[in-house]
Amino acid sequence: MAAPGAGGTDVLNELVGQSYKYGFVTDIEADTAPKGLSEEIVRFISARKDEPEWLLTWRLKAYHHWLTMPEPTWAKVSFPPLDYQDAYYYSAPKNLPKLESLDDIDPEIKRTYDKLGIPLHEQQILAGVAVDAVFDSVSVATTFKKKLEEYGVIFCPISEAVQKHPELVRKYLGSVVPYTDNKHATLNSAVFTDGSFVYVPPGVRCPMELSTYFRINAAKTGQFERTLIIADRGSYVSYLEGCTAPMRDENQLHAAVVELVALDDAEIKYSTVQNWYPGDEQGRGGIFNFVTKRGACRGRNSKISWTQVETGSAITWKYPSCILQGDNSVGEFYSIAITNNYQQADTGTKMIHLGRNTRSRIISKGISAGHGQQTYRGLVRVAARAEGARNHTQCDSLLIGSTCGAHTVPYIESHNRSAVVEHEATTSRISDDQLFYCRQRGLKLEDAVALVVNGFCRDVLQQLPMEFAVEAQKLVGISLEGSVG
Amino acid sequence: MLEIRDLHATVNGKAILKGLTLTVGAGEVHAIMGPNGAGKSTLAYVLAGRDGYEVTGGDFLVDGRSLLDLAPEDRAQAGLFLAFQYPVEIPGVSNSTFLREAVNAQRRSRGEPDLDALQFIKLARQKMNSLGMTDEMLKRPVNVGFSGGEKKRNEVLQLAILEPKVAVMDETDSGLDVDALRTVARAVNALRAPKRSFLMITHYERLLEEIVPDRVHILADGRIVGSGGPELAREIERTGYAAYAAAAA
Numbered sequence: 001m002a003a004p005g006a007g008g009t010d011v012l013n014e015l016v017g018q019s020y021k022y023g024f025v026t027d028i029e030a031d032t033a034p035k036g037l038s039e040e041i042v043r044f045i046s047a048r049k050d051e052p053e054w055l056l057t058w059r060l061k062a063y064h065h066w067l068t069m070p071e072p073t074w075a076k077v078s079f080p081p082l083d084y085q086d087a088y089y090y091s092a093p094k095n096l097p098k099l100e101s102l103d104d105i106d107p108e109i110k111r112t113y114d115k116l117g118i119p120l121h122e123q124q125i126l127a128g129v130a131v132d133a134v135f136d137s138v139s140v141a142t143t144f145k146k147k148l149e150e151y152g153v154i155f156c157p158i159s160e161a162v163q164k165h166p167e168l169v170r171k172y173l174g175s176v177v178p179y180t181d182n183k184h185a186t187l188n189s190a191v192f193t194d195g196s197f198v199y200v201p202p203g204v205r206c207p208m209e210l211s212t213y214f215r216i217n218a219a220k221t222g223q224f225e226r227t228l229i230i231a232d233r234g235s236y237v238s239y240l241e242g243c244t245a246p247m248r249d250e251n252q253l254h255a256a257v258v259e260l261v262a263l264d265d266a267e268i269k270y271s272t273v274q275n276w277y278p279g280d281e282q283g284r285g286g287i288f289n290f291v292t293k294r295g296a297c298r299g300r301n302s303k304i305s306w307t308q309v310e311t312g313s314a315i316t317w318k319y320p321s322c323i324l325q326g327d328n329s330v331g332e333f334y335s336i337a338i339t340n341n342y343q344q345a346d347t348g349t350k351m352i353h354l355g356r357n358t359r360s361r362i363i364s365k366g367i368s369a370g371h372g373q374q375t376y377r378g379l380v381r382v383a384a385r386a387e388g389a390r391n392h393t394q395c396d397s398l399l400i401g402s403t404c405g406a407h408t409v410p411y412i413e414s415h416n417r418s419a420v421v422e423h424e425a426t427t428s429r430i431s432d433d434q435l436f437y438c439r440q441r442g443l444k445l446e447d448a449v450a451l452v453v454n455g456f457c458r459d460v461l462q463q464l465p466m467e468f469a470v471e472a473q474k475l476v477g478i479s480l481e482g483s484v485g
Numbered sequence: 486m487l488e489i490r491d492l493h494a495t496v497n498g499k500a501i502l503k504g505l506t507l508t509v510g511a512g513e514v515h516a517i518m519g520p521n522g523a524g525k526s527t528l529a530y531v532l533a534g535r536d537g538y539e540v541t542g543g544d545f546l547v548d549g550r551s552l553l554d555l556a557p558e559d560r561a562q563a564g565l566f567l568a569f570q571y572p573v574e575i576p577g578v579s580n581s582t583f584l585r586e587a588v589n590a591q592r593r594s595r596g597e598p599d600l601d602a603l604q605f606i607k608l609a610r611q612k613m614n615s616l617g618m619t620d621e622m623l624k625r626p627v628n629v630g631f632s633g634g635e636k637k638r639n640e641v642l643q644l645a646i647l648e649p650k651v652a653v654m655d656e657t658d659s660g661l662d663v664d665a666l667r668t669v670a671r672a673v674n675a676l677r678a679p680k681r682s683f684l685m686i687t688h689y690e691r692l693l694e695e696i697v698p699d700r701v702h703i704l705a706d707g708r709i710v711g712s713g714g715p716e717l718a719r720e721i722e723r724t725g726y727a728a729y730a731a732a733a734a
Contacts, residue, residue, distance in 0.1 A: 432536065437573040439557040440533050440566075441587035441643065442594070448558075451586060455577030455626070 033090040039063060042190050045090045049159050049193075052166060055173075062179035062189035069183045075346035076375045076407060077315050079288065082253060089191045089224070144208060153206050153237075154199040158226055161197035168199055172230055176259040176296045176323070184255040184317070185292035192226035192257070200235040200266075209465050210239045225256040231266035233299065238269040240468055254313075256291045264299030264326065269307070271464055272320075273472055276312035281482075283342025283371070286314025293320035294350075297329035297358075305332040306349070307463045309472045311479040314343060319377065321350035324358035324386075331360040334460040336472075338479045339372025339404070348378035348409075353389035353419070362393040365457045367476075368404035369483035375407040382419040389416060395425040398456050400449070400483050435484070449484050450477025486511045486548055487651045487682045493542035493707075494531045501527040503707035504543070507684075509651070509700075514683040516693055518718060519704035520726040525686045526570060528704070529655040533567040534560050547651050562594040564650030568640040568657055575627040580639065583627045584609065584646055591647060612645040616672040634665030641672040652676075653684045658692035670695030690722040703729045 033044050042063045046056040071082075148155050154165060161169050179189035200206050231237050241258075254276065260268050270293075279286025289312075295304035306320040316339075322331025333349035351360035360380065368374045374397070382389045397406035408425050430452055438448035454461065454473050461469050487509040494502040501524045509515045519525050531538045532545060534557040544551050552560045575583060588608075589599040600608065606623075613620050618638060628636050637657055644652055654673070658666055673696050677683065685698060693701070693715065701718045703711040703726070710729045711717065 431573075433573045434575055436533075436535055436557060437569065437575070438583075438587075440561055440569075441583075441647065442558050442561040442590040443586055444558050444590065445556075447586065447590065451578055451583070452575060455575050458577035 033088065035088055036085040037063075037087075037089055037187075037191070041089050045191055045193060048090065049162070051162055054170060055162060058174065058179065059190050062186050063191075065180055066183065066186040066190055069186060072182055072184070072317075075317050075377070076373070076409075077317060077344040077346050079315055079344075082288075084187075087253060090193060147207055151204050151207055152201040153204060154197065155210055156197055158195045158197040158228060159193075161199075161228075165197070165199065168230065169197065169228065172228055172259065172261055174259075176261060176294050177257050177292050181292060184290040185257050188224045188226060188255045188257045188292070192224045195226035195228075195256070196239075197227070198229040198237060198239065200231045200237045202233040202235060204232075204235045206235070206237040210237060211241060223254045225254075227256070227258040228261075229259070229268055229270070230261045231263065231268045231302075233263045234265040235263075236267045236269075238271070238465060240271050240273075240465060242273040242275070252286075252288055254287055254289045254291070256289075256293075258291070258293040258320075260293075260295030260304055262295065262297050262299060262302035262304050262326075262329075265301045266299060267303040267305075268295060269305045270295070270320070271468055272306075272308040272310075273468060273475065274308065274310045274312050274316070275475060275479075277314075278312050278341065278343050279314040281341050283314070286343070287312065288315045288317075289313035290315075290317040293318065294323065295321070295331070296323045297326050297331060297355075299329070300326040300355075301328045302326050303330040303332075305330075305334070305463070307332075307334040307460065308336070308347075309460075309464070309475065310335070310337040310345060310347060311475055313345075316343075316345040316347055318345075318347045319349055321352070321379075322360060323352045323354065324360065324389075325354045326358075327355040328357045328359075329355055330358070332463075333360075333362045333364070333378075334463045335364045336367070336457045336460045336476070337365075337374060338367045338476065339369070339374045340479055340483055341370040341372065343370075344373045346375040346377055348376045350379040351381070351391055353380075353382040353386040353391070355386060357388040358386055359389070360391045362391070362395070363459050364393075364395045365460050366395075366397045366406055367400065367453055367456070367480070368397065368406045369400035369480055370404060372404045373407075374405065375409060377409045377411075379411040379413070380421055380423075381411075382414040382416050382421065384415040386416050387418050389419040389421075391419075391421045393421075393423045394459075395423070396456070397425075397427040398453065399427065399429045400480065430484070445484060446477065446481050449480050453477070453480060487545070487684060488549075489532075489543070489545045491543035492528075492531065492540065492545060494527060494538055494540050496527060496538055500541070501707055502531060505704070505708055506543075507702060507709055509682040509684055511682060512677070512679040513699045514677060514685060514696060515700045515702060516685040516687060516698040516718060517702050517704050517709075518687055518690075518721055518726075519729075521688075523704045523726075524707045525688075525704055526655055529567055529570075529653050529686055532560075532565065532653055533557055558590070559594075561647075561649075562591050566644055566647055566649035566652045568637075568644060568652065568654040570656040570659060572628045572631075572636040572640055574629045576629050578627050579623070580625055580627050581606065581609065581623040584623075584643060587643070588646060609642075609646060613642065616642065616645060616675060617668070618642060618672075632665075633660035634662070634668065637661060637665070637669050638672065641669055641676070645672070645676055648681075650680065651682045651684070653686065655686045656688060657685065658687055658689065666692065667695060690718040693718045705729045 033041050042059050046059055177185050179186055262268050276287040297304050304322050310316050324331050331351050337345045337347050339345050364376050366374045376395050380391045395408050410423050412421050414421055434452050435448045454476055489507040492502050492505045544553055547564055552563055585605040610620055697715055701713055702709045
């Protein structure tokens, strides 16, 4: 065994030795791979998933490239260096210890569930309370799966898609976010375990918001989630990701990748509510959410719209972007980000205008409270051939208290004289006048804060699908509790 | 009924109210007049419990209960309403959302169930009809882009919906033309009720031609220095505050 302070080679040897000791390459019954990252681990994951050779090769290319990559350093966030060898990269879905009833869970979490209005049986599942084998949402899920099949919509775990629709996965995986993209995305490419796959055939309007009824399943996706959504010609799909309920996870690093592809006349609407554990009030613990989300408007008249409500995580590093390749294609980014206590967020978007008459719209609402630090970082690039491109960006920051920070870093690169790029930015403070006015009418201080902030976020909230919007509004209030007064 | 007993208050360490005593009986309308700097708006904020307005002595009661130690929202729930001189804009929040939140906050404090959106709209329409207002105002964001007259009418609408025991009207006439003043005054008159007390804070006598008070008080240098019937307001209009200000000094 390597002595403390031993060099990297020894550590690697130790890991390799361990791997053989447990024999996990061949023993596919193993539930958890040992700690650390190595080629063996990547092979293990691929084998565990019974993947075809091309996918293993792709993972390995990503892994070897990852070894050569520096950490991205341009975001305005600070955290100690990540120890990639002190983490697990594969564990089968775990059976959490079951609780007898909801009375056994942390009262703080129970209170939040109640405030969000989450139905009782969903609360039980989220909290890991033992429930009857057959509960409503399973039968609901089955019904909806049938309906999707009628329309020819494929909606399944990406690991299942690899087996059943390898031609689609192989064609599109990594086509928007290449495995060389950035250190976090490359890591994901090497070790992703699961995620969602959606394919909407030509001319089909997906008959329901995807994942609404799959919230509980989605809550169990792992730390290296990989999502791929393809909207074929003239199709439409709206996809909801995440959960308003606070989610805890012992894995600190989350590095997801989401790729969207919209072909001619297709539209994808992707909505996220992210409420991962943000750490405690002193800033201890909490998830590092380093996500790469990107959509390609490949076809003419295609459209991709990102809407996000980011309230959780200790650190959020996330730039859902659109590559506007097709002529007349449209990209949209609507964002609400809240940082309270010691949370940090560096988030924004990239709109890359390549096609003619492409249009993009960005509305970002950042709310900072406590010691929260938040940066909007956005790139609008207009290529030389993007005749007639237009962008409008509106970027508003709201400060609560005097110890938080808000920063706006817009990058604009225009290489076409006909392009029109507009950027508006405001920074304001929540006003005592507004809070007093609300309180004089009988609202409690925290309800007054929630009301004013929800008003500030209205332009973005109204982009969310209805059922998500109602929960998101409540979440905005809950996230800011204790920030004033 | 509103009782103010020997109230002393400071703002930024400066004494503004210096022993103010006043009782407005149930069903009565009283007016407080006074020169600039007499402490009129300070009185309104002190009653409503605004931060930075510190009570250093005395007390005040609504229907026999002291509200002094209560937070602003608890005072509101106890039946105290302040019509603001400068109503505040809340962008992105519709007037109907704002009012429904307020109504329901107060209902909850009384142990009553929330009104749902439909029940609320019904209540709001009924109140607006009785005040001669259109419900277009409900859809707009709170006070955003409202004219001076609309803002004051919106305050009166809130009063009508929240049905307080005590309504303090701070310079409700300021910034209004004659027509707008009449509209607002008519609405206030319609809201006079046997169990409701009004305290009208005003600068000019003009408003009191439209809303005839039971009593008029002169506030100067933080104290009531004279009281009388509605005729006192007319006298002030003729002679000004100089005599009272001198008496207070």
